[in-house]
Amino acid sequence: MTERTFSIIKPDATRRNLTGKVNAVIEDAGLRIVAQRRIKMTEAQAKKFYEVHAERPFYGELVEFMTSAPVVVQVLEGENAVARYREVMGATNPAQAADGTIRKLYAESVGENSVHGSDSIENAKIEIAQFFTDADIVG
Numbered sequence: 001m002t003e004r005t006f007s008i009i010k011p012d013a014t015r016r017n018l019t020g021k022v023n024a025v026i027e028d029a030g031l032r033i034v035a036q037r038r039i040k041m042t043e044a045q046a047k048k049f050y051e052v053h054a055e056r057p058f059y060g061e062l063v064e065f066m067t068s069a070p071v072v073v074q075v076l077e078g079e080n081a082v083a084r085y086r087e088v089m090g091a092t093n094p095a096q097a098a099d100g101t102i103r104k105l106y107a108e109s110v111g112e113n114s115v116h117g118s119d120s121i122e123n124a125k126i127e128i129a130q131f132f133t134d135a136d137i138v139g
């Protein structure tokens, strides 16, 4: 089934000028980038985006990191896009990520792990709506 998922290219990747390299992995995996914008996340945006992690010990650090440099927010479209992108990203901890995945190739640590991808279709819809309107998405 054709689906959409939400992706963020995180500050550790934009800082190292890896946007194009990450996008190449995404496109080589058969996912289409149907919306994309480079932004500097505000503290309010990052806090809201990660509010499910508010009680975790790393929440403050995560918000600080996500606002530390530009990010690229994206909508990806394709067959089973949510699961496919999670496969392409690799495990959250790059030490456990499979060969060829974005995190194996580029991530620096469990916190500075280059990309985010939605974990379900429901969350993809919620996350996409935080950064894009329907008019921004050109499939």
Ligand code: CMP
Pocket: 053, 058, 061, 062, 092, 110, 111, 112, 113, 115, 116, 117
């Ligand atoms: P992400 O998919 O964006 O969703 C939550 C993020 O929290 C996750 O990627 C990691 O970047 C971050 N995270 C998860 N575990 C840790 C941890 N132990 N320390 C710091 N950051 C973490």
